[in-house]
Amino acid sequence: MFGGLLGSFGAVSEKAIGKAAESRELDQRLQKRQVKEFMSVFGNLVDNCFTACVDDFTSKALSGRESGCISRCVLKSMSTQTRLGERFGELNAAMTAEMQRR
Numbered sequence: 001m002f003g004g005l006l007g008s009f010g011a012v013s014e015k016a017i018g019k020a021a022e023s024r025e026l027d028q029r030l031q032k033r034q035v036k037e038f039m040s041v042f043g044n045l046v047d048n049c050f051t052a053c054v055d056d057f058t059s060k061a062l063s064g065r066e067s068g069c070i071s072r073c074v075l076k077s078m079s080t081q082t083r084l085g086e087r088f089g090e091l092n093a094a095m096t097a098e099m100q101r102r
Contacts (some may be wrong), residue, residue: 041081049073 053069054062060072 006069045074045077
């Protein structure tokens with residue numbers, strides 16, 4: 001009498017375990033991708049600001065002008081990235097809302 005019920009429960013339980021493992025794997029991939037993307041953005045930031053600001057290689061230390069330039073460059077780049085992230089979130093929310101209305 002309960003054999004069929006228990007068998008169904010076991011199959012459902014296995015599916016739930018499989019979905020949980022799949023979800024964890026997807027989360028790990030997403031996290032890895034986010035770290036990779038962050039490192040790429042950071043690398044580009046360093047490259048762009050260094051190229052734009054550092055031009056005197058006769059000293060180990062940065063000049064006052066170079067230091068100020070780098071600070072402004074990094075601040076501007078971070079502000080831009082923040083704004084782009086906010087705008088992406090706004091567009092994503094609008095697209096999600098539009099899809100839910102359909």
